[in-house]
Amino acid sequence: MxxxxxxxxxxxxxxxxxxxxxxxxxxxxxxxxxxxxxxxxxxxxxxxRSKDDLIAAYLAARDEPTIVIVMGWMDAVQGTLTDKLEAVFAQMARLGRHPKWRGCGFLRTAAELVTTPGHPALKAGSAHKKKLEAEFAGRFAQAGLADPDMRARQVMLLFDGAFSAMLTHRDPSYAEAAGQAAMELVRGEKVKAVKRRA
Amino acid sequence: MxxxxxxxxxxxxxxxxxxxxxxxxxxxxxxxxxxxxxxxxxxxxxxxRSKDDLIAAYLAARDEPTIVIVMGWMDAVQGTLTDKLEAVFAQMARLGRHPKWRGCGFLRTAAELVTTPGHPALKAGSAHKKKLEAEFAGRFAQAGLADPDMRARQVMLLFDGAFSAMLTHRDPSYAEAAGQAAMELVRGEKVKAVKRRA
DNA sequence: TTGCGTACACTCACTAGTCAGTATACTTTG
DNA sequence: CAAAGTATACTGACTAGTGAGTGTACGCAA
CATH class of the missing domain: 1.10.10.60 (Homeodomain-like)
Structure with missing residues (x-):
């Protein structure tokens, strides 16, 4: 049929x-x-057409849902920006405790396909991470951070670092440590934005 | 012969x-x-005995030299702790600009072998990262940070995050952003240690 | 009755690991 | 000290299985 x-x-x-x-x-x-x-x-x-096409489709299918999930973690929390960040990394740690968790599919694919630079799956991975970074930046701007883009980038670095460390050590507490760092970086920056927008 | x-x-x-x-x-x-x-x-x-043995030998051979290189970057700088951290991440960015750079061998191996939990190469990778973290912690303690272990962990998260982001985006400036974050986290902590040791 | 979607059977290249055997160096013994 | 024996380091050819990708035929729906 x-x-x-x-x-x-x-x-x-x-x-x-x-x-x-x-x-x-x-x-x-x-x-x-x-x-x-x-x-x-x-x-x-x-x-x-090929396995490569299938790989690209795999990551393309994960892009939007992943962003919805992570931003859902953030937006679900009523509270300050640091509360929201703490929640994001706490949820990440929770994922890491699941027996079927295997790290970040985008990062692992990037690691595996590193020798095929133009691969569509790599472009999809890069675009995905940039989108997530932009989502963070949007939230940070709205919260009044002085340099939301920089802070979003730093949080993304901690985000990917947490994925890597959790995978390396099989220890979810690294996500919580990353969350603490993210909160500290953002806290030092708060409310300066009012003076900014000239 | x-x-x-x-x-x-x-x-x-x-x-x-x-x-x-x-x-x-x-x-x-x-x-x-x-x-x-x-x-x-x-x-x-x-x-x-097997390919797996060879993989383990590959990572084992990279462990010590890698640590010597990174700590060499740090110790070569005469200056404050933040100067040293800046140098580490700047050197990392420099590596990332090399055409043969393929990310962190330990992280990429961890990503590839994620389905074989007891693999000796994975243990070697985890041990390597922990050693590097401990080296950072030692330097931080000597510099008088209040919580050197926590800061070392945060710096390692930024370190691995920088590897991941540089690999994902093929953009060494992520290492510099990670360096800025590391410096900021460490700067907020300085000189408190004198009150600590009871 | 056309053409879309599916299946079987296939190709050919490659993969981890093995078998049986060889040349060289070191050790033992008459 | 020379011959015989033994361990070391090595090779070419092989096995049994897996890899991505394909040629062709067949059934079903519009």
Missing amino acids: PKNAAVTRDRIVAAASKLFYGHGIRAVSVDDVAARAGLTKRTLYYHF | PKNAAVTRDRIVAAASKLFYGHGIRAVSVDDVAARAGLTKRTLYYHF
Whole structure:
């Protein structure tokens, strides 16, 4: 029974997402993805030109939902900016405690594909991180920080550092340490913005 | 003419190091390493039990030299602690500008081997990062910071975050941003230690 | 009845690891 | 001290399996 092409495609991406995130890009074969999606490799190649295309689709599918989740953590908290930042990193630590957690899919993909500079998945990863940084910057600007862009960048560095350290040491407390640093950096900056906008 | 075993072993590790760092663990075959070392795969398997052993040897060989380099950056600077930190991250940015730079070998290996929890290479990676953190903590304690361990951890988070962001965006300026954050965190802490030690 | 979506069976290159055997150097023994 | 034996360091050819990607045929829907 031929299904709607978009539905099948989504099923393939969902299978790829589970496997690529869980085991890594190179560790997962196209056959594995096809089997998990419940169809043959030939069908997969009908919907995707190559494995590289599939990898790019995997990260593209993770972009928006990830940002919604992280910003959801932030916006769910009623309180000061530092309260919100604390929540973000606390939630990150919570994720890190889950047995199926395998770090940041974007960073791990960047690490694996480092030798193929123009790869669409790498562009997707870079764009994703920049979007997240911009979201932070927007929140920081609204809260009146003097240099919201700089602070957003610093928080992103702590964010990615926390991912890396949690992965390296399998210890979620690194996320909390990162949260403390983020709070401290932002606290030192508060309320200066009123003088700014000339 | 049979050579000294240690010499050959070192040549294999050197070849593995170049290839694993340059292309990634899974992207490099045992044949590739053997060819680069100028011997046959069978000889490589005479010196190493498995590819996993070779991976572990690769990271083990990078541990000490890496720490010496980073701490060398720090100790080479005559000046305040913040001057030293600025230098560390500036040197990091300089590395990132090199065309052969491929991020942090330890972090990339951790990302690739994430599905094999007990892997000796992962332990080596974790131990390496902890050692570097301890080196920072030692310097911070000597400089009189109130909580050198916490600050060292925060600096390591920025350090690994800078690696990740530089790799993601191919932009060394992230290391400089991380350096600014590190300096700010440490500056807020200075000289409190005199009151501490009860 | 066209063409979209699917499956089976296949290619060919590559992968970790092994088998059996060899040349050289060191050690033991008559 | 010379011959025989043994450990060391090494090789080429191989196995058994996996990798991405493809040629072709078939069924179903509009």
